[in-house]
Amino acid sequence: METIQNYMTTEHKSCDSTYAHFEESILDDDLNGTKEYGKKFSDEMGIHLKREEEVLFPAFEEVSGGQMGPTQVMRMEHTQIREMLKKIEELANSGITKESKKKLIGLLETLMILMQQHNMKEEQILYPMADRALQANCENIITSMKQIQHV
Amino acid sequence: MDMSGLSLDQAPPYNSVQRFFITAPIFSMLVSLVIAFNGEHIFFSFINIRLIGIIHWMTLGFITMSMMGAVMQMLPVLAGVKIKNPVFFSTVIHSSLSVGALLFGASYIFQMKQWLIFAGILITISMSLFSVQILYRLAILKNKSHTISAMQMSIASLTVVLCLGFYMLLWHLNVIKGAGIDIHSVHYFWAFTGWVGILIMGVSFQVIPMFYVSPEYPQLFRKNVPALIFILLILYAIMTFLPLFEINDLFLINENVYIRKAIRITIYFLFALFSIITIKQIQRRKRKLPDPALLFWYTSMIVLFLSTTLATTAEFYRGGYFIKIILLTGITFLFGFIFSVINGMLYKIVPFLSWFHLASKGIFDVPTMKDMLDDVRIKIQFIFHLLFLLSLPYYLFYPHAGHLVSGTLLFISSFLLWLNLYTVIRKYSRINNKYLLNKAKPAAT
Structure with a gap:
């Protein structure tokens, strides 16, 4: 049986892989690659965050007693991730100069650490808790999440 | 559903963790001054008192100092647990470790034996508060990753190192008699490979794949190697302390030296393996x-x-x-x-x-x-x-x-x-x- 932890961790890994391509394109001054992988990452990440916010978190909040628990912190971090990603996209799409590249590398590195510490919390704590709390309902939740295909 | 004590917040507060990191390099600076001004005769024997002094400035002042800060920082991220009263907790363990480590090293380097007991007490306060708090928090966790298990074994090793260290301290101060066995090597071995080595391993399992987008460490390695090292360290301690137990098993008595040697070589091999796997993981990273x-x-x-490799050769x-x-x-x-x-x-x-x-x-x-x-x-x-x-x-x-x-x-x-x-x-x-x-x-x- 597929668990929330496995399903969502695989999504994290897929996002990470696209992110690495996005970074590489910027480093190589590859404008087409930057645009392609930038959009791909933004879409993948957007869908992943939407799946959590619209399906997983509400289901978890229902059994754990409200929005003030761990999901609240996760939602706040999602906002931080979106804000940083927006900055990166704006800078990358406005044409990469030597100066903007340096700024971009700083933003990319910071976003990476931000995302990873966020993922760690989810993979180590939140997803296992959700699997335990939602038990039989897990499969339905995963199916509902899979149905979200657009940001 | 019980979520008491669970926090995904990025606790603890900024100053309560950063103070550990900014203090650590001061101790390696102190070590450098001893080496520069008085370092000709330090590395001649294992029991040179200045060597004991600088090693403890490094192990307590630099390593334990930064490791404690890192563990406190990682706890909410990896385990979702928040330390209660973090500012007070960090102030007590940081200040007692800073003063304790400083006095401990200085007592050996400047031969001020009278300060040694104060240093020992301060270090004990710091380490036992830290170990008890963190071990308790980790023990009650339901879901334990390989990194958390490694952290538990590492902090348990720290407790063993502390107990042996305190015993040797009392022995050096002539409060108690020496046991006539090689406690030093058990103390150092548990400190270097148990407390620090296992912790670095456990943290690597987590941070290398995540931060560099590289493949996971092999499951077999993650699951078994830290535990194997921990078991080998227990065996090593038992074999060293064997003469105290008055055991008449001739095989154990006669082959003790070789068994201990085999344990050491196995541990060296496992760490060498860890280094090769880690280099491979980093090379295979997707992030450029x-x-x-x-x-x-x-x-x-x-x-x-x-x-x-050198340690194995030296055997x-x-x-x-x-x-x-x-x-x-x-x-x-x-x-x-x-x-x-x-x-x-x-x-x-x-x-x-x-x-x-x-x-x-x-x-x-x-x-x-x-x-x-x-x-x-x-x-x-x-x-x-x-x-x-x-x-x-x-x-x-x-x-x-x-x-x-x-x-x-x-x-x-x-x-x-x-x-x-x-x-x-x-x-x-x-x-x-x-x-x-x-x-x-x-x-x-």
């Missing part, structure tokens, strides 16, 4: 972003491989350079493997936490990690660190000429490390103060 912290990771793993060597070779193994493990990896780790933790705490306040346009600290400054510090490591064999075999070179290089490297971390913290403080001032303005008007 230039990262000077990787220079420290590579150095650390290469030296770990060399150090464990079969009984020539004139035996003591020098053993000492070289120890200091390369300490400065090359442990010191390097912590140094690299600090360059990730300190700038990220500074960025994170500012960004979480909603401050607009916070400098990124790389704006907080330029890569060039990290690379310059790395060059001095590498030169220091390269100077170590020369220092050991030609101490009269080498001590000044190694001491100076370690001082420059440690000072630059401190300065780099201080620069980040100062940037944080400036932006934070400005933010607090702006926040207070509307209230005042």
